Amino acid sequence: MSDPSQDTFSQRVYHIVAAIPYGRLTTYGEVARLAGAPRAARQVGGLLSHLPEGSKLPWHRVVNRHGAISLSGEDFYRQLSVLQGEGLLLQDSGRFDLARYRWRPEDGG
């Protein structure tokens, strides 16, 4: 109740990302919205980029509003590999079909 460690923006983001099911995607903006700060999409990416090394959070299931991977270099291919491993198909446009893979909280949470 009075413990702020459970009420911070970052804690909410971690909780939300942890709820994204295998084989599904969501966007930075959507996570921000669910966390109660619809304009803090950048912050979501910032938090995911600073995750501790042993984190179990499925950070790879968060992409940008176009359904594209926002990382670059080796990180890009790492995220791509994990998503493909979960059965997600990358379109020729270099994006994932959000209409098909987008996770919605009511869909299972």
Place this chain on the structure above:
DNA sequence: GCTTTGACTGCGG
């Protein structure tokens, strides 16, 4: 407590 930093987003051209 002010300044800098971004794994973003929306809008206009």
Place this chain on the structure above:
DNA sequence: ACCGCAGCCAAAG
């Protein structure tokens, strides 16, 4: 549809 720019705001220094 693609590209560039300005706004956004929680965290870290």
